[in-house]
Amino acid sequence: MINRWLTFSVCLLLGSGVGWWLAGKDGLEPGLLVAGFAWLLLDSLYIAKLLRWLRSEQNAQEPGVLSSTAPVIGGVWGELADRTRRLLRSRDRQHLESQARLNEFLSAMQASPNGVVLLDPDGRIEWCNQTAAQHFGFDAHRDVMQHIANLVRDPLFTAYLASGNFSRDVTIPGGRSSPARPVRLSVHLHAYGNRRKLLLSRDITSLELAEAMRRDFVANVSHEIRTPLTVLSGFIETLQTLPLKEAERTRYLGLMAQQSQRMQTLVNDLLTLSRLEGSPFPDTSEWVATSALLAHCEQEGRALSVVLAPAGHRLEFDTGPPCELAGVQNELLSAMSNLVTNAVRYTPQGGLIKVSWSVLDDGRGEFRVVDSGPGIAAEHIPRLTERFYRIDRSRSRETGGTGLGLAIVKHVTQRHGAELRIESQPGQGSRFSIVFPAARVRQLQRA
Numbered sequence: 001m002i003n004r005w006l007t008f009s010v011c012l013l014l015g016s017g018v019g020w021w022l023a024g025k026d027g028l029e030p031g032l033l034v035a036g037f038a039w040l041l042l043d044s045l046y047i048a049k050l051l052r053w054l055r056s057e058q059n060a061q062e063p064g065v066l067s068s069t070a071p072v073i074g075g076v077w078g079e080l081a082d083r084t085r086r087l088l089r090s091r092d093r094q095h096l097e098s099q100a101r102l103n104e105f106l107s108a109m110q111a112s113p114n115g116v117v118l119l120d121p122d123g124r125i126e127w128c129n130q131t132a133a134q135h136f137g138f139d140a141h142r143d144v145m146q147h148i149a150n151l152v153r154d155p156l157f158t159a160y161l162a163s164g165n166f167s168r169d170v171t172i173p174g175g176r177s178s179p180a181r182p183v184r185l186s187v188h189l190h191a192y193g194n195r196r197k198l199l200l201s202r203d204i205t206s207l208e209l210a211e212a213m214r215r216d217f218v219a220n221v222s223h224e225i226r227t228p229l230t231v232l233s234g235f236i237e238t239l240q241t242l243p244l245k246e247a248e249r250t251r252y253l254g255l256m257a258q259q260s261q262r263m264q265t266l267v268n269d270l271l272t273l274s275r276l277e278g279s280p281f282p283d284t285s286e287w288v289a290t291s292a293l294l295a296h297c298e299q300e301g302r303a304l305s306v307v308l309a310p311a312g313h314r315l316e317f318d319t320g321p322p323c324e325l326a327g328v329q330n331e332l333l334s335a336m337s338n339l340v341t342n343a344v345r346y347t348p349q350g351g352l353i354k355v356s357w358s359v360l361d362d363g364r365g366e367f368r369v370v371d372s373g374p375g376i377a378a379e380h381i382p383r384l385t386e387r388f389y390r391i392d393r394s395r396s397r398e399t400g401g402t403g404l405g406l407a408i409v410k411h412v413t414q415r416h417g418a419e420l421r422i423e424s425q426p427g428q429g430s431r432f433s434i435v436f437p438a439a440r441v442r443q444l445q446r447a
């Protein structure tokens with residue numbers, strides 16, 4: 001401020017000096033006036049420059065521009081401009097920093113596997129991530145500031161939103177859910193800030209599916225075990241209460257043995273399945289001779305045929321070229337013999353069953369079981385490997401089936417990187433084959 005007075009005083013002195021020099025004593029006053037006026041003019045010019053800079057509308061909207069376009073002016077106004085510029089620069093820096101932090105935060109929310117929607121106090125969408133847009137079928141840009149109730153119209157959600165009680169979540173169908181591809185969402189609202197809401201969504205389709213499968217599985221196992229158990233306890237009661245003849249006792253005990261065998265087979269199959277699910281995938285360190293696998297299948301197939309069909313079946317086995325297969329022997333045996341015994345069980349007596357091993361042109365190995373049995377309608381084929389899926393329930397039970405055989409085959413096949421193929425038509429017999437990848441097949445030299 002002293003500088004300002006000083007420069008003003010110097011300016012007046014200079015003016016009066018020049019006036020004196022030009023016109024003597026009479027020039028003193030005009031010189032003083034002209035100098036004062038010139039100083040005022042220059043000062044006003046500086047103020048105008050400063051004001052123009054501060055008022056600049058474009059500058060005010062774009063951070064960083066205002067601080068870099070400060071006017072070059074002298075004196076106290078120059079200092080004022082300089083200090084303002086420094087203040088603005090620090091404000092701009094803070095603004096950019098908080099913008100960067102906000103962007104990082106939004107990127108983190110964008111990367112969330114769950115849907116995130118921010119709602120304003122009126123329930124309008126302020127921001128949502130791509131996952132939420134996908135879950136609810138929003139357009140992440142176009143639907144901003146739309147009311148959530150206009151976009152998510154499920155009655156359960158509408159009631160949830162209106163209730164104001166967000167202590168639990170609700171499950172609603174996803175925006176793109178269809179009967180063919182149902183999508184289930186778990187949606188949870190959380191209140192925060194000034195009446196704002198955070199909406200979180202989670203796709204629980206596969207979770208619900210797994211839960212339904214688990215429930216079905218437990219119900220099926222219980223049902224499968226309850227039937228023989230009921231029979232067994234009935235016989236036990238009879239044996240305990242009625243004085244039976246020796247022949248009757250023997251018959252009853254035979255039937256009881258049959259039922260307990262049925263339960264044992266079921267438990268064994270269940271254990272096999274859980275072992276298959278729990279153990280690591282087999283590597284290629286263990287090699288098994290295909291001739292040995294087929295010999296085992298032949299033994300099992302012929303033995304079962306004798307038991308089930310008094311007239312037997314025509315069983316043909318072709319062991320093909322001598323080979324070795326990489327995998328777990330027990331698993332391979334279980335899968336292959338399941339296919340052979342199924343063919344024996346479902347083919348009426350006298351029918352033809354052909355079992356073969358061959359190496360395809362591209363080096364893959366094919367184990368194939370073809371039968372002349374009843375065949376399978378197309379609609380059943382994709383479901384045959386589901387646990388407890390049976391077409392002919394009574395035939396399956398009569399022949400000791402558990403409904404888990406093909407589920408085991410599918411697991412073993414997948415674990416060995418192989419492919420299970422089923423071709424069949426009603427009345428035309430069936431063809432089941434397992435095609436192993438070339439990397440698991442090793443041809444041996446014929447002796």
Ligand code: ADP
Nearest residue numbers: 342343346390391392396401402403404405406
């Ligand atoms: P199951 O113990 O009932 O045989 P699987 O899982 O082995 O169970 O087979 C599922 C169903 O597939 C069987 O119940 C049967 O209806 C059908 N199936 C399997 N193999 C054959 C076959 N070779 N011919 C006709 N139907 C078959």
